[in-house]
Amino acid sequence: xxxxxxxxxxxxxxxxxxxxxxxxxxxxxxxxxxxxxxxxxxxxxxxxxxxxxxxxxxxxxxxxxxxxxxxxxxxxxxxxxxxxx
Numbered sequence: 403x404x405x406x407x408x409x410x411x412x413x414x415x416x417x418x419x420x421x422x423x424x425x426x427x428x429x430x431x432x433x434x435x436x437x438x439x440x441x442x443x444x445x446x447x448x449x450x451x452x453x454x455x456x457x458x459x460x461x462x463x464x465x466x467x468x469x470x471x472x473x474x475x476x477x478x479x480x481x482x483x484x485x486x487x
Contacts (some may be wrong), residue, residue, distance in 0.1 A: 435459065436456055439452070439455050439456055439459060440452055442455075443455065
């Protein structure tokens with residue numbers, strides 16, 4: 403699965419090391435995930451509600467990816483950043 407040229411990859415650092423990153427390489431999996439999200443919504447769901455669910459799934463995916471790549475910030479570091487502002 404590793405691609406040294408990062409073809410089709412949005413993230414250039416460590417992208418080929420995470421199983422979660424398969425979404426960056428295989429658009430059919432992205433489409434499948436989006437279809438699953440849409441299909442799981444109630445019939446009266448609004449467009450905004452569906453888009454929010456798709457957005458949240460992407461945020462979660464990026465968080466998992468960051469965690470797998472040790473790209474995390476501790477609570478203490480966040481508190482320090484807030485204090486500096």
